[in-house]
Amino acid sequence: MGNSVHPDTDESAIVDAAIAKLLQAHPPARTETQELLGAVFDSGLAWIHFPVGIGGLGLSTVLHQYVYSSLTAAGVPDYISETPIGYGMAGPTIAEHGTEAQIAHHLRRIFTGEFVWCQLFSEPGAGSDLASLSTRAVPTGDGWLVNGQKVWTTLGHLAQYGLLVARTDPDALKHQGLTYFLLDMTLPGVEVRPLRQMSGDAEFNEVYLSDVLVPDSARIGGVGEGWGVAMTTLANERLVLGATTPRHGGAIDEALALWSAREDKTSAAARVLRDRLLDLWIRDDVAWLTGARAAQRRESGPGPEGSVSKIARSSINQQTYELCADLRGAASLIYSAAAALDGTAQPGYMFLRSRAQSIEGGSSEVLRDVVAHRVLGLPPSHRPDKGIPWNEVPRS
Ligand SMILES: Cc1cc2nc3c(=O)[nH]c(=O)nc-3n(C[C@H](O)[C@H](O)[C@H](O)COP(=O)(O)OP(=O)(O)OC[C@H]3O[C@@H](n4cnc5c(N)ncnc54)[C@H](O)[C@@H]3O)c2cc1C
Incomplete structure (x- = not known):
């Protein structure tokens, strides 16, 4: 259909x-x-x-x-766009690693949008190198005392739950000392502060965790096994971010509409714009078909090939919104961050917003590394901290 x-x-x-x-x-x-x-x-x-x-x-x-x-x-x-983190990340993570009680409590509510979710992974000192994160969870009674700071937390201001990765064993190697929790964002000590983006939006936040007492029933996966659980979340995140655009929809549809509405289609400048449009239309379609073919071959769950879609989609989107700006001409220079704050739709919004697409969910540079190693089978990148306990790795 x-x-x-x-x-x-x-x-x-x-x-x-x-x-x-x-x-x-x-x-x-x-x-x-x-x-x-x-x-x-x-x-x-x-x-x-x-x-x-x-x-x-x-x-x-x-x-x-x-x-x-x-x-x-x-x-x-549109259940994916309405609840991208819940549908794309929390659901698959809980289904694969959750206890029966966690599955029963969360999955249906995630799908119906009753519970909004956010992802508490990135920190000021840990983004691409997520496994170096330093938010601490220390055992206490039948729970955990959590302290630290997360950043870039999309939907954090609306979320009832967060996917939290914290360090439970600083003496272990960095990937081995992590544990994963389904954090109730209403717990005392969870403070969410908005961050303003260049588009005027504040879709993401800083989240401060100060002596948050988290029950052990919120832990998902074993103690020290958080990295494996996080891999499930990240693989699904790339799949969702790379796969929701319909064929010939989104950015390329907008560029086509702008081209169609244009009076001058024959001058030398117009022909250059038309060449760019055709080039992007073809690349957009190839990216869509490649994604669809990968999805058909995949028997269960996402694999590293989701990274290919994510890299291609973010680059094509950015170039297509650049073309949209050129097709609009001087009108593209008018943009009001104040209007964006009110939620007013503005023509230049996606030009600004699309800049984030090659960073969110793993930067394109880092995803190329994933593709090189895990899809193409090339040797892994050099890791100077390999084999060193987390608390002995130099950090600023
Ligand atoms: C719009 C948006 C929404 C986001 N939402 C969330 C969210 O909800 N939850 C969450 O936890 N995080 C979120 N993030 C954070 C996102 O996952 C990180 O920004 C991303 O992983 C990059 O980390 P960093 O910003 O710390 O950059 P860094 O890791 O500091 O990287 C800086 C630069 O160095 C490059 N680089 C780093 N390591 C390498 C390497 N090994 N090889 C080559 N180049 C490298 C990167 O590509 C980048 O260009 C969001 C980000 C954005 C932009």
Whole structure:
């Protein structure tokens, strides 16, 4: 349906039947949002590769994009864009590593948007090198006392829960001394402060954690096993960030509309703009097809190839929004950060916002390293801190 790919697999019939049954029992136009999303979850169409009973049908991920496009085209709210961190990161992490109680408590609420989630990974001294983070969690009674500072926390100001990675053993190697928690953001000691971006938005925050008492029931995965759990989160984050743009949608659609509305299509300057548009249109389509092909080959969960989509998509988007700015001409110079604060839509917004796309969710430089090593099989980069306990690694 729509722009999605519908491969001819044995699973197609199962998925089509589940979609038809859902839409008949809960017509999107006449069903309240929470009830509708709850019904999608109960039908196993939320994450089709999850086991039956927890939002899935136990299928491969091949039809994931098809289900998403079919449901949203039929009027189901865009559950990925509405709750990107919850859907794309918290859900898969909890499904793979969570206890039965954590799965039962969180997954349906994540999908229906009842609980908003944020990701408490990056710190002022740990971004690309996430495993060097220094937020501490010290055991106390039947819980943990957490102290530290996180930064760039998207949706932190709205979130009920955060995906937190903290250091529980500073004497261990940096990847081995980490533990992962599902942090209740309403706990005493959690302070969220907004950060203003150049677009005027404040979509992300600094989060200060001061003597936050976290129950051990909020731990996900074993003590010291947080890095493995974080890898699940990050692989899913790249998949979501790289895969939600519809074919011929988003930036390239905007550029095409601007070109169509243009009076001068024949001058030398216009022909240069047209060349750029065609080049970007082709690259956009190749990136989309490459992503779709990778998704079809993937049997379960995302792999390092999600990084390829993320690198390509962020670079193409940035160049396409640059072209949009050139197509608008002088009108692109008018931008009001104050209007952005009020949520007023402005033409130049995505030109500014797209600059972040090659940084968020792993910078393009670092993802190229991932592709080189884990997809192409090239030797890993030199790591001067390899084999050294975290508390002996020099840091500023
Ligand atoms: C819009 C936005 C939203 C974000 N949301 C969240 C969020 O919700 N939660 C969260 O935890 N984080 C979030 N982040 C943080 C994001 O994950 C980090 O910004 C990113 O991982 C880079 O880390 P850093 O900013 O510390 O840069 P650094 O790691 O300091 O990197 C600085 C520069 O050095 C380059 N570099 C670093 N290491 C290498 C290397 N080994 N080889 C080559 N080049 C290298 C980088 O590519 C970059 O250009 C967000 C960021 C943005 C921009």
